[in-house]
Amino acid sequence: MATTAEMQHTTASMDAAADPIIQIDNLQKYYAAFHALKNVNLTVRRGERIVICGPSGSGKSTLIRCVNRIEQFESGSIVVDGISLGEGMQNVNAVRAEVGMVFQQFNLFPHLTVLQNCMLAPLRVRGASKKEAQAIAMKYLERVRIPDQASKYPAQLSGGQQQRVAIARALCMTPKIMLFDEPTSALDPEMVKEVLDTMVSLAQEGMTMLCVTHEMGFARSVADRVIFMDAGEIIEEAEPEFFFSQPKNERTRNFLGQILNH
Amino acid sequence: MIRDFGWFEVLSIIQGMGTTLALAAVAFIGGGVFGTAVALARSSAWKWLRIIAAAYIDFFQGTPMLMQLFLVYYGLPVFGIHVSAWTAVAIGLTFHASAFLGEIWRGGIQAVPKGQNEAASALGLGYVSRMRDVVLPQAIKLSFAPTVGFSVQLIKGTSLAAIIGFVELSRSAQIVASTTYKPLLAYGLAGACYFAICFPLSRVSAYYERRLALKT
Numbered sequence: 318m319a320t321t322a323e324m325q326h327t328t329a330s331m332d333a334a335a336d337p338i339i340q341i342d343n344l345q346k347y348y349a350a351f352h353a354l355k356n357v358n359l360t361v362r363r364g365e366r367i368v369i370c371g372p373s374g375s376g377k378s379t380l381i382r383c384v385n386r387i388e389q390f391e392s393g394s395i396v397v398d399g400i401s402l403g404e405g406m407q408n409v410n411a412v413r414a415e416v417g418m419v420f421q422q423f424n425l426f427p428h429l430t431v432l433q434n435c436m437l438a439p440l441r442v443r444g445a446s447k448k449e450a451q452a453i454a455m456k457y458l459e460r461v462r463i464p465d466q467a468s469k470y471p472a473q474l475s476g477g478q479q480q481r482v483a484i485a486r487a488l489c490m491t492p493k494i495m496l497f498d499e500p501t502s503a504l505d506p507e508m509v510k511e512v513l514d515t516m517v518s519l520a521q522e523g524m525t526m527l528c529v530t531h532e533m534g535f536a537r538s539v540a541d542r543v544i545f546m547d548a549g550e551i552i553e554e555a556e557p558e559f560f561f562s563q564p565k566n567e568r569t570r571n572f573l574g575q576i577l578n579h
Numbered sequence: 580m581i582r583d584f585g586w587f588e589v590l591s592i593i594q595g596m597g598t599t600l601a602l603a604a605v606a607f608i609g610g611g612v613f614g615t616a617v618a619l620a621r622s623s624a625w626k627w628l629r630i631i632a633a634a635y636i637d638f639f640q641g642t643p644m645l646m647q648l649f650l651v652y653y654g655l656p657v658f659g660i661h662v663s664a665w666t667a668v669a670i671g672l673t674f675h676a677s678a679f680l681g682e683i684w685r686g687g688i689q690a691v692p693k694g695q696n697e698a699a700s701a702l703g704l705g706y707v708s709r710m711r712d713v714v715l716p717q718a719i720k721l722s723f724a725p726t727v728g729f730s731v732q733l734i735k736g737t738s739l740a741a742i743i744g745f746v747e748l749s750r751s752a753q754i755v756a757s758t759t760y761k762p763l764l765a766y767g768l769a770g771a772c773y774f775a776i777c778f779p780l781s782r783v784s785a786y787y788e789r790r791l792a793l794k795t
């Protein structure tokens with residue numbers, strides 16, 4: 318198992334070297350007068366797993382929310398799998414159909430069952446038939462190991478189960494990229510593992526992932542690169558072994574000191 | 580001429596009740612369709628659309644329904660548009676109901692957590708699907724109680740249609756009262772009819788609210 322994962326890992330990085338799937342150049346983002354992202358540049362290669370960390374308010378969420386244009390940006394460019402986000406709603410919808418997102422607060426649709434949550438996007442965006450959508454939904458609910466909860470409403474599930482449904486819902490669109498915004502921060506400690514395990518298995522399948530998280534164990538074992546942000550800028554990026562053992566920047570060291578001593 | 584209070588009187592009051600129900604149905608269907616449009620405009624991303632919708636709501640909430648009915652019934656013919664009493668009342672009630680329902684539902688739309696819209700957008704759903712499948716079902720649930728409350732007001736408010744010639748529940752009671760000289764009986768019966776319509780509505784609303792609350 319470990320060797321397969323390692324092999325996939327190497328293959329993914331090698332393919333990726335030649336093949337950026339996300340290209341962010343000179344990204345500037347303001348909230349009114351507040352400069353939230355200051356000239357951010359980032360290239361993500363196909364199959365790469367990136368963990369983004371940094372203090373609260375540093376712009377981590379803002380950055381990944383720009384990738385599927387849930388957040389507007391003022392200047393700079395983002396190209397996702399060859400589609401430029403600057404140019405009209407058609408492109409935005411094309412990108413959103415390829416990029417899955419998982420939120421801290423799950424954001425499941427409370428008035429729909431687990432199954433209906435998962436069927437909605439295949440039905441409405443892919444134009445799948447009811448039967449097809451149901452098959453897709455069940456496939457991914459099995460993938461996150463909760464097919465037996467399909468007919469329940471989100472409120473009837475535990476936090477960990479809800480977050481796994483949210484992951485399944487995103488996977489139903491067979492995305493090429495998955496964005497995670499602190500997926501385990503709202504969970505009780507005993508439920509963190511089931512969600513992280515799901516994310517690890519996604520990584521092993523070669524999914525391109527951008528994860529905002531402070532789960533440093535996850536970063537160490539899964540990430541190809543760890544990015545540290547502060548005050549709207551990328552301060553440092555490195556492979557996890559170097560990031561944790563030899564952080565170069567003073568601010569990175571302070572931050573790591575704080576969260577690792579907790 | 581004085582008549583006895585007999586079956587004919589009872590029947591004409593019940594017939595009035597039928598007209599009241601028909602008026603209420605017209606108001607609610609017209610108000611529901613246009614109210615949805617007003618609510619969507621009021622919470623749209625386009626500033627000018629929000630402003631127009633706000634002005635519409637302010638105008639029809641800020642003027643009496645009596646005046647609105649008059650304006651449509653006597654105003655349209657001034658512009659050469661001749662309408663039947665039913666058309667006039669349908670237009671007037673639709674204006675009135677859509678302004679109030681639009682404002683109630685706007686509140687509901689804005690009370691749906693932002694994350695719902697974001698999650699729907701992130702899945703690639705377009706505006707129509709985001710609204711129809713995700714936001715509106717939750718908004719309607721959130722504004723269920725005020726919607727029923729307004730509907731009850733609306734049913735009672737349809738008595739104003741009498742001024743442009745409709746013999747609905749109140750007017751039929753008035754006629755019966757003046758021909759039989761038994762106002763207490765006539766208005767008592769009409770009151771019982773209003774109650775028979777409105778009370779179950781409130782009960783049904785309470786029942787559904789409890790059931791909806793259980794689902795989440």
Ligand SMILES: Nc1ncnc2c1ncn2[C@@H]1O[C@H](COP(=O)(O)OP(=O)(O)OP(=O)(O)O)[C@@H](O)[C@H]1O
Binds near residue numbers: 379380
């Ligand atoms: N909608 C908004 N309007 C105004 N300011 C905002 C908005 N969203 C975020 N900000 C500000 O932008 C900055 C970056 O926010 P962001 O949510 O990206 O930070 P973050 O790194 O994800 O923080 P956290 O770890 O707390 O989630 C913060 O200072 C925040 O106050």
Ligand SMILES: [Mg+2]
Binds near residue numbers: 377
């Ligand atoms: Mg955040």
